[in-house]
Amino acid sequence: MIIKCPHCGPREASEYTYIGDASIQRPDHNDTDMEKWSDYVFMRENPRGAHMEHWQHTSGCRSFVKVLRDTVTHEISDVTLEGPWQAEDKS
Amino acid sequence: MSDQLSIKEVRYQSMVLIKSWPDSAQKTDAILAAFLGIDALPVVGDFISQNDIYFAVISPGHFMMFSNNELLCSEISKLFSADIASVVDISHSRCGISLNGKNSDNLLNKGIAINLTDDDLPGMSVLQSSIHSIGIIMFKLQHDDYLIFSYSSFFDSFYAWVIDSAEEYGYALT
Amino acid sequence: MSGNRLKNKGLLIDQNKPLEFTFDGKSYSGFEGDTLASAMIANGEMMMARSFKYHRPRGVYSAGPEEPNALVSLRSDGRLEPNCTAPTVELYDGLDAHSQNAWPSLSFDVMAINQLFSPLLVAGFYYKTFMGTGQKFWHFCEHFIRRAAGMGKASLDADPDRYEKANIFADIVIIGSGPAGLAAAKAAAPSGAKILLVDESAQFGGSLPEEQGNIDGYDANEWAADTLKTLSEIDNVTMMSRTTVYGYFDDNTLGAVEKVADHKAVPENFEPRQRHLKIFAKRVIIAAGSIERPLVFDGNDTPGVMLANAALRYANRYGACVGQNVALFTNNDDGYTTAHQLKALGVNVTTMIDAREKINHGLCKDSSINYITGHVVTSANGGKSLSSIKVAPYDADTKSIGPQNTINVDALLVTGGYTPTINLCSQTGTPAIFNDEIQSFIPGRANRPWLAAGAIMGSFDLKASLEDGISAANESLEALGLPPSNMTALKVNGQNPVAIPFALTVIPSSNKSAKKFVDFQHDVSVNDLNIAHTEGFRSVEHLKRYTTLGMAADQGKTSNMNALAIMAELRGISIPEAGTTRFRAPYKPVALGTLAGRDIGNHFSAVRRTPMHNWHMDHGAEMIEAGIWYRPRVYKKSDETLTDAYIREATAVRNSVGIVDVTSLGKIDIQGPDAAEFLNRIYANAFLKVAVGKARYGVMLREDGYMFDDGTSWRLSETQFLMTTTTANAAPVLSQMERLLTLNWPDLKVHVSSVSDQWAGMAVAGPKSRDTLNKIITDVDFSEDGLPFMGVTDGSIGDMPVKVARLSFSGERAYEVYTPTHFGTAVWKEIMKAGEAFDITPYGTEALGTLRIEKGHISGPELDGRTSMADVGLGKMASSKKQYVGSSLKERSGLIDQSRQTMVGLISHDHKPLKAGSHVLNGTENIGHVTSTTYSPALEKFIALALIKQGHTQIGNTLSATFPLKNERNSVLVVEPHFYDKEGERLYV
Structure with a gap:
């Protein structure tokens, strides 16, 4: 499986670390609602098909990317940079 | 070849990482360009060799510099206050x-x-x-x-x- | 036996270069260019193997890797390779081959007695025979069964050869260099695209040497040679022979193996024997061709029965003649071409048997051949070597035979049509499509950037194959944004007719006890298929597993199609309704050595060494792996045991001074205006107000409230910290911090960077530690005010900079001395020299453990992901005044439950050592386990830390620590987990 890092270009999945489901939001740092935290840490949908997920390019630039991946075919249809920086247009 | x-x-005597934030990016870029004596920094994924200093742009706001000048790291540290960029000595x-x-x-x-x-x-x-x-x-x-x-x-x-x-x-x- | 080598024939052999080889210890001759199979055939040796289950005599059946029968072992000792297919073994001088699965010899195989039991040894044998007989009986029989069944033996010696790996990039990868593949390469090459043409064979050209048509005025073989020459001179074309693409993986990544030196006696000078290739292709053209399909009749596995096109290849390419009196049995027109070509080469084909009643009589060109139409071969007879066949008229409507006639022949060539080799296409997951005309499956719709071209698409027509190739090239070029080729369609004349097979699943017979084989390699017969059907294993996936058909090393290349047809017929459905089993990589067996490459021995995995590594090695250190780091475990003196050594080291630290290498700990630089705020959100205890020049011990939790890691963070300035973590968690902690900063707290101005390799770290511990360091770090004030407990400062040893932090893991007065990596050894040596007066003792991880266990300090075994802070007595350390990672979930009912296991100390009665992992029993109730153990020099007893249910309620009680694997049971006294210096006074000594 190849993930196109916005900074480094297409790289094998082994250069990345799977971070988790990107369709869920981490509660605010000061939120103490245990239900919300429980949902965030433990509850996941397990879709057959399109799945939005975070990966970190740990062997490369260490950026985080949001990846839209099909859990059946492994086809990756979208990769976007996450975080406060914008990816530079490399063309 | x-x-x-x-x-x-x-092995190079000095090796340093410089990391800025989006709001201090422009300032950091300008300081580095001035230090290196160039008009603009290279794009992400490129590096230059200038006066025996290698300068690389690893990702936006993330730079690496190395040279055999053992004072390079302390020189660079002096250029940036803590709220503009972090300078990490990785010489060793x-x-x-x-x-x-x-x-x-x-x-x-x-x-x-x-x-x-x-x-x-x-x-x-x-x-x-x-x-x-x-x-x-x-x-x-x-x-x-x-x-x-x-x-x-x-x-x-x-x-x-x-x-x-x-x-x-x-x-x-x- | 010169009789079986055709005079002046053999395109690939050089009769001026004779070679010697041995098979089963007997010497034979061959020529350069021969394969093992062609040389054996030329030597008149048809029988080369015994079958898997029944030990039936078997001979060469094909001329390629689809070979189901002639499996041999090559070479010896560490280079022994079992299960090599004789037709693909390139002969070299001195080649040493052996048959497999026969004892004491190939010709007299005691295990052939299995055939008497064959009615019992049918599909589902193990399941049915041993059901309900119990373990013991099965184990008894298993011993003999394992010796009886099986292929070759693997060597137990280390393989001395090198295996390498390569990552290759190409714009267009063309798999197969037959007409379609070569045409595609020729069409695509001028575009400048990077083209990789691979073929599993040592020669390029595929089926072209036997193709009778001519292409653009050249005969097929000449056209191939000319095309290959042109391609070899084009820079952007890479051609790799002996290279099998075995797998089609995600994202157009192909797995392949290049056999670099298998055809040599020994690889030359660092040459790898095989190379594993990971090919990253933008476009793929699969021109993998097709494999001839056997016919199914009694005794169809007799040596001397062979695929027709294979016999033609042996004659045409190697001048090897399969027999003196040859019959050919066909159900399609291509059989005639093969027969006539064989005759032209000098092979005496006397009889042709065609199952079809009505044929084009223009095919019967040779008046010296007896053409028998509307007939089938009902049996092949001869045991170790074919001597005759039985032929009978065949009624296609009733599927019945008439009276049988015997014909004496010594070779029977069969052709049931061709099965496209769709494996790679199907590996991509697209369902295969059944082509009625060729009675076989062709590739499904491409769901990835690949195209199939040529015989693989059922285009057995030379002109169509060539056009397929050109069109595939053009489509690929277009997809790459390149202009199409200007290569016009090639003019083709006189090509072989196409093999449209007449449907013939199983040829009926009158002999109930004879076997008709479907899968030769796994000895699966039609009878087994019938049984599977009768017993309800009718879906193709069940059929495969119940009978093991298609599961041998040849993966059903010559059997799957026939099996599907037979099962469909039994079920009364069409073949496409029956479907196919799932195609999986590898297409051909891949050696484990090839997959391992050079990741063996010392290179098995990367190793991290501290800067003082060589010093440790020079001073008697026994190293231990801590993750991928090497750390000294103990420094043994002369006759010391491990235990002697660590006790001596730990005692030296408590009594005087010791030094330990702590470089492997994770070290992270944390910088930015919000550094303190960030740490405050990460650590469970307060971090906002740590003073500059002070370090603080911190515990981090996971998002789910369990403990994650502990360490110390040193405040170097208002905006900079140096964080230390445990060795094992350095990477996960860094990743967690990066994630929080990037995804959740982008507003915090903090940068985190690994500096684990920037600093060499050593802890100098013991009552004499201050005196030792005072001598050499002269610019630091080591007084209580100058450097209080938890203080951090900068200093120097000579002109080597050091950071000194007054921290203690051992409980003694201690200092951590950090210096940039390349000064590590020099600083260590300076400290050793300064400490000489105090008998300074280097200590390793064992003594390090002893000291911290005596103090009840937690480490890895207590931080195993199942413990909360409260479990290990650190509950009070967690701040109640702020939120931090894990702070909410830490309070969930499961984690605050009063019956949780909590940390206690154990003292072993009877002076017996305890084992980590022992279970703690209260009577018969298992209440927990032992985490860390050691001998305590301070108490002169064996002690441990343990996690037991409601530990605090057990203090003072005597329990049992048991290690059932070694039948150990020790009586232990439960105590507070602080065995030594509970008040912490030693820190100030």
Whole structure:
């Protein structure tokens, strides 16, 4: 499986670390609602098909990317940079 | 490039990382450009060699600089206040090799799955990857001419891997 | 036996270069260019093997890797390779081959007695025979069964050869260099695209040497040679022979193996024997061709029965003649071409048997051949070597035979049509499509950037194959944004007719006890298929597993199609309704050595060494792996045992001074205006107000409230900290911090960077530690005010900079001395020299453990991901005044439950050592386990830390620590987990 890092270009999945489901939001740092935290840490949908997920390019630039991946075919249809920086247009 | 594959250990006296934030990016870029005496910084993935200083842009706001000037790190630290950029001394953190000559690309492709041809990776490009589970940062000066650094603790393993991979081509230690 | 080598024939052999080889110890001659199979055939040796289950005599059946029968072992000792297919073994001088699965010899195989039991040894044998007989009986029989069944033996010696790996990039990868593949390469090459043409064979050209047509005026073989020459001179074309693409993986990544030196006696000078290739292709053209399909009749596995096109290849390419009196049995027109070509080469084909009643009589060109139409071969007879066949008229409507006639022949060639080799296409997951005309499956719709071209698409027509190739090249070029080729369609004349097979699943017979084989390699017969059907294993996936058909090393290349047809017929459905089993990589067996490459021995995995590594090695250190780091475990003196050594080291630290290498700990630089705020959100205890020049011990939790890691963070300035973590968690902690900063708190101005390799770290511990360091770090004030407990400062040893932090893991007065990596050894040596007066003792991880266990300090075994802070007595350390990672979930009912296991100390009665992992029993109730153990020099007893249910309620009680694997049971006294210096006074000594 190849993930196109916005900074480094297409790289094998082994250069990345799977971070988790990107369709869920981490509660605010000061939120103490245990239900919300429980949902965030433990509850996941397990879709057959399109799945939005975070990966970190740990062997490369260490950026985080949001990846839209099909859990059946492994086809990756979208990769976007996450975080406060914008990816530079490399063309 | 020469026909003979050659391998040489290298170490630079100073090596430093500079990291800015989006709101201080412009200022950081300007300070660095002025320090280097250039108009604009290279784009992400490129590096330049200026007055014996190598300067690379690893990702937006993330820069690496190295040279044999042992004062470089302290000079750079003085340029930035804490709210503009972080400066991290990694002078001892990396050890490296110069790898050049025929089959350098083939040797590297034993361990990394990246297209190293000039079309895909032009000269003066920097990239980070891993070989044999060892994190490396690689500077392609031109076709079959590289500077490659691993973390210091991994260096013995990395060097052994390079030498073993070079056996089938024959090589010279320079 | 010169009789079986055709005079002056053999395109690939050089009769001026004779070679010697041995098979089963007997010497034979061959020529350069021969394969093992062609040389054996030329030597008149048809029988080369015994079958898997029944030990039936078997001979060469094909001329390629689809070979189901002639499996041999090559070479010896560490280079021994079992299960090599004889037709693909390139002969070299001195080649040493052996048959497999026969004892004491190939010709007299005792295990052939199995055939008497064959009615019992049918599909489902193990399941049915041993059901309900119990373990013991099965184990008894298993011993004999394992010796009886099986292929070759693997060597137990280390393989001395090198295996390498390569990552290759190409714009267009063309798999197969037959007409379609070569045409595609020729069409695509001028575009400048990077083209990789691979073929599993040593020669390029595929089926072209036997193709009778001519292409653009050249005969097929000449056209191939000319095309290959042109391609070899084009820079952007790479051609790799002996290279099998075995797998089609995600994202157009192909797995392949290049056999670099298998055809040599020994690889030359660092040459790898095989190379594993990971090919990253933008476009793929699969021109993998097709494999001839066997016919199914009694005794169809007799040596001397062979695929027709294979016999033609042996004659044409190697001048090897399969027999003196040859019959050919066909159900399609191509059989005639093969027969006539064989005759032209000098092979005496006397009889042709065609199952079809009505044929084009223009096919019967040779008046010296007896053409028998509307007939089938009902049996092949001869045991170790074919001597005769039985032929009978066949009624296609009733599927019945008439009276049988015997014909004496010594070779029977069969052709049931061709099965496209769709494996790689199907590996991508697209369902295969059944082509009625060729009675076989062709590739499904491409769901990835690949195209199939040529015989693989059922285009057995030479002209169509060539056009397929050109069109595939053009489509690929277009997809790459390149202009199409200007290569016009090739003019083709006189090509072989196409093999449209007449449907013939199983040829009926009158002999109930004879076997008709479907899968030769796994000895699966039609009878087994019938049984599977009768017993309800009717879906193709069940059929495969119940009978093991298609599961051998040849993966059903010559059997799958026939099996599907037979099962469909039994079920009364069409073949496409029956479907196919799932195609999986590898297409051909891949050696484990090839997959391992050079990741063996010392290179097995990367190793991290500290800067003082060589010093440790020079001073008697026994190293231990801590993750991928090497750390000294103990420094043994002369006759010391491990225990002697660590007790001596730990005692030296408590009594005087010791030094330990702590470089492997994770070290992270944390910088930015919000650094303190960030740490405050990460650590469970307060971090906002740590003073500059002070370090603080911190515990981090996971998002789910369990403990994650502990360490110390040193405040170097208002905006900079140096964080230390445990060795094992350095990478996960860094990743967690990066994630929080990037995804959740982008507003915090903080940067985190690994500096684990920037610093060499050593802890100098013991009552004499201050005196030792005072001598050499002269610019630091080591007084209580100058450097209080937890203080951090900068200093130097000569002109080597050091950071000194007054921290203690051992409980003694201690200092951590950090210096940039390349000064590590020099600083260590300076400290050793300064400490000489105090008998300074280097200590390793064992003594390090002893000291911290005596103090009840937690480490890895207590931080195993199942413990909360409260479990290990650190509950009070967690701040109640702020939120931090894990702070909410830490309070969930499961984690605050009063019956949780909590940390206690154990003292072993009877002076017996305890084992980590022992279970703690209260009577018969298992209430927990032992985490860390050691001998305590301070108490002169064996002690441990343990996690037991409601630990605090057990203090003072005597329990049992048991290690059932070694039958150990020790009586232990439960105590507070602080065995030594509970008040912490030693820190100030």
